Amino acid sequence: MRGAKGLGWGILGVLSLILLWEGYKLVGPAEGVVVGDDGSAGSGTILLPRTHERAMPHVWDMAARLFESTSGGDSPPLIVSVANAALLTLGIAALGLVIGVTVGMALGLVMQRWRLAEWGLLPWIIVSQTVPLIAFAPVINSIGNQIDRGGTPWPQWLSVAVIASYLAFFPVAVGALRGLESPDRIHLDLMKSYAAGYRTTLLKLRLPASVPHLLPALRLGAANAVLGVVVAEVSIGMRGGLGRMLIQLAGQASGDPAAPWGPIFGSVVLGLIAAGSIAVLGVGLKKYRRGEASA
Amino acid sequence: MRHTTRRGLAVASTVAIASLALAACSSSESEEEPTTSASGTTEDFEPLTSVSLQLQWLPQAQFAGYYVALDQGYFEEEGFTDVEIIPSGGDIVPQDALVAGDVDFAVAWVPKVLGTLEATGVELTDIAQVFHSSGTLQVAWADSGIESVADFEGKRIGSWGFGNEWEIFAAMAAEGLDSTTVEITTQDFSMNALLDGDVDAAQAMTYNEWAQVLEVVNPETGELYQPEDFTVISYEDTEGAMLQDAIWADTARLESDPAYADAAVRFLKAITKGWLYARDNPEDAAAIVYDYAVNAELAYPVGPTHQLWMMNETNKLIWTGDDFGVIDSAAWDKTVAGALSATNQDGLNLITTEPADSAYSNEYIEAALAALEEEGVDVSGDYTEIDVTLTEGGQ
Numbered sequence: 001m002r003g004a005k006g007l008g009w010g011i012l013g014v015l016s017l018i019l020l021w022e023g024y025k026l027v028g029p030a031e032g033v034v035v036g037d038d039g040s041a042g043s044g045t046i047l048l049p050r051t052h053e054r055a056m057p058h059v060w061d062m063a064a065r066l067f068e069s070t071s072g073g074d075s076p077p078l079i080v081s082v083a084n085a086a087l088l089t090l091g092i093a094a095l096g097l098v099i100g101v102t103v104g105m106a107l108g109l110v111m112q113r114w115r116l117a118e119w120g121l122l123p124w125i126i127v128s129q130t131v132p133l134i135a136f137a138p139v140i141n142s143i144g145n146q147i148d149r150g151g152t153p154w155p156q157w158l159s160v161a162v163i164a165s166y167l168a169f170f171p172v173a174v175g176a177l178r179g180l181e182s183p184d185r186i187h188l189d190l191m192k193s194y195a196a197g198y199r200t201t202l203l204k205l206r207l208p209a210s211v212p213h214l215l216p217a218l219r220l221g222a223a224n225a226v227l228g229v230v231v232a233e234v235s236i237g238m239r240g241g242l243g244r245m246l247i248q249l250a251g252q253a254s255g256d257p258a259a260p261w262g263p264i265f266g267s268v269v270l271g272l273i274a275a276g277s278i279a280v281l282g283v284g285l286k287k288y289r290r291g292e293a294s295a
Numbered sequence: 296m297r298h299t300t301r302r303g304l305a306v307a308s309t310v311a312i313a314s315l316a317l318a319a320c321s322s323s324e325s326e327e328e329p330t331t332s333a334s335g336t337t338e339d340f341e342p343l344t345s346v347s348l349q350l351q352w353l354p355q356a357q358f359a360g361y362y363v364a365l366d367q368g369y370f371e372e373e374g375f376t377d378v379e380i381i382p383s384g385g386d387i388v389p390q391d392a393l394v395a396g397d398v399d400f401a402v403a404w405v406p407k408v409l410g411t412l413e414a415t416g417v418e419l420t421d422i423a424q425v426f427h428s429s430g431t432l433q434v435a436w437a438d439s440g441i442e443s444v445a446d447f448e449g450k451r452i453g454s455w456g457f458g459n460e461w462e463i464f465a466a467m468a469a470e471g472l473d474s475t476t477v478e479i480t481t482q483d484f485s486m487n488a489l490l491d492g493d494v495d496a497a498q499a500m501t502y503n504e505w506a507q508v509l510e511v512v513n514p515e516t517g518e519l520y521q522p523e524d525f526t527v528i529s530y531e532d533t534e535g536a537m538l539q540d541a542i543w544a545d546t547a548r549l550e551s552d553p554a555y556a557d558a559a560v561r562f563l564k565a566i567t568k569g570w571l572y573a574r575d576n577p578e579d580a581a582a583i584v585y586d587y588a589v590n591a592e593l594a595y596p597v598g599p600t601h602q603l604w605m606m607n608e609t610n611k612l613i614w615t616g617d618d619f620g621v622i623d624s625a626a627w628d629k630t631v632a633g634a635l636s637a638t639n640q641d642g643l644n645l646i647t648t649e650p651a652d653s654a655y656s657n658e659y660i661e662a663a664l665a666a667l668e669e670e671g672v673d674v675s676g677d678y679t680e681i682d683v684t685l686t687e688g689g690q
């Protein structure tokens with residue numbers, strides 16, 4: 001029953017989004033609303049967006065475009081190209097998430113074990129996230145290229161996965177630290193009275209107690225991994241994934257405005273898959289999820 | 296916990312499949328040891344059999360000659376067993392890749408490379424001038440009152456930036472106009488800025504963006520926009536015209552490495568044959584590039600009619616009556632003069648001193664053309680324009 005209700009809400013959400021889009025397109029002025037316009041090109045500030053076909057294609061045109069060929073000629077339907085690109089992006093995002101979770105968990109464990117490590121590492125971990133991805137991506141790419149030229153194969157998608165993991169590890173590291181430190185004093189004292197060592201305390205108490213903190217962190221990490229892959233694909237120019245496809249189709253949007261929406265829908269689906277897979281993980285870890293803060 | 300195991304396996308298999316697929320893609324570029332040369336030279340070096348060419352943009356008919364040479368086996372005929380053509384989506388600057396040693400040759404516009412040469416002090420040589428005339432346009436609405444570069448002052452002018460803007464400033468400098476009065480707006484790669492009136496005049500290449508404008512339906516007529524709806528200023532007709540697509544090589548390597556110099560000549564022979572094929576068979580050449588772009592390069596090019604338009608316009612820029620690839624010193628000097636005189640909207644110069652003499656050389660292309668003639672390849676002749684009817688979205 002709960003599933004059906006959720007599905008109903010989901011469909012309702014999508015429908016209301018479509019209604020909002022088409023409703024605004026119907027009543028909004030074709031050239032939008034601009035204030036402070038002095039008559040010259042590009043002057044003034046756009047208050048309300050344009051609604052003409054190039055700016056806001058009809059939802060049904062976007063849907064129909066999915067079934068037309070991607071680049072004309074005998075190229076496959078757009079939906080097939082999007083699916084292929086999305087699979088590649090998803091695979092890299094999954095790898096990025098695995099790397100990110102591994103690194104994040106390791107950092108969390110180290111920081112929990114040694115207070116000195118927490119003092120030393122946590123500020124750096126936070127600072128690391130202030131480096132913009134588009135500045136960081138080319139650095140990783142050129143390091144990867146150098147390794148590749150040095151004889152060790154380093155394909156471009158590995159660079160993309162590393163860049164994605166850079167975004168994914170952060171919430172996991174912070175969530176793991178908070179989770180591992182979450183057991184009450186009384187429980188820790190109980191473990192101590194059993195003469196349990198670090199390892200036993202970790203396995204029996206700290207790790208189970210960290211689940212309610214880890215799951216929201218993983219959800220963030222998974223979404224970050226997908227986002228990171230798409231952005232990294234664009235900034236280092238990796239071919240075959242959704243990011244590059246989006247950029248290229250957007251460049252042709254004057255004559256074919258519905259086409260870029262294909263990869264946009266693809267990214268939305270990927271986001272849902274990423275969040276959904278963490279939800280499935282959550283079902284598996286149900287018995288540890290008491291008192292989880294909703295995130 | 297069974298769930299997590301299964302999910303773990305699913306993730307692992309996805310990753311494994313992805314990596315296998317990618318490994319399969321890359322293994323086609325296997326490294327082969329240089330063996331014997333097809334040209335059978337007797338000099339004391341091992342001829343190069345593997346070269347790479349860096350393009351300045353995505354695979355499209357602008358680069359037809361290179362893909363045709365690949366497709367028709369012209370590189371093999373010149374003794375190359377492994378040729379890699381590397382597209383760029385703006386993420387790779389061709390001359391930088393060449394300087395870094397990532398590639399052996401690069402396609403780049405002359406003014407952009409001149410800027411790099413002066414800024415970094417490296418040496419590169421233009422060994423073949425593929426495009427003899429400039430394909431840059433500035434497109435305005437027919438009723439905008441912009442008829443020539445002289446009308447640019449005080450207007451909002453679109454450009455892609457990244458060195459694509461220097462012809463605008465060189466043309467303005469030649470007219471004695473003040474470039475600081477112009478507001479340069481960075482365009483994206485669609486033509487929406489012009490169509491939406493966000494700029495007064497948008498930059499367009501004859502072979503690409505100009506066609507993209509003409510592939511859009513005019514909401515007033517319900518048919519495609521027509522050339523009469525716009526005023527088109529061609530930089531080729533102004534003093535700002537600069538040389539564009541050229542093949543660049545590493546100067547120091549040309550001098551010190553006889554195998555590289557030899558490879559340069561053979562490489563130019565192969566691409567000359569490729570461009571000759573594209574000149575004489577524009578339909579086939581456009582189809583070859585389109586096929587490479589869609590299938591081999593995982594690119595999403597604008598459709599086949601757009602590629603044919605691009606092939607036709609590219610041929611017009613290449614075959615201007617002069618020998619293929621030979622650098623016309625007058626055109627070179629004009630480019631240098633334009634680059635020296637141009638100041639951008641911030642008052643900055645592209646270059647302040649003349650480039651070194653090594654910045655271009657006709658030695659290699661002339662050797663290539665002579666060798667081709669000896670082999671009975673007819674390198675003379677002109678391009679006969681074809682009529683291309685554009686369709687909505689270029690499909």
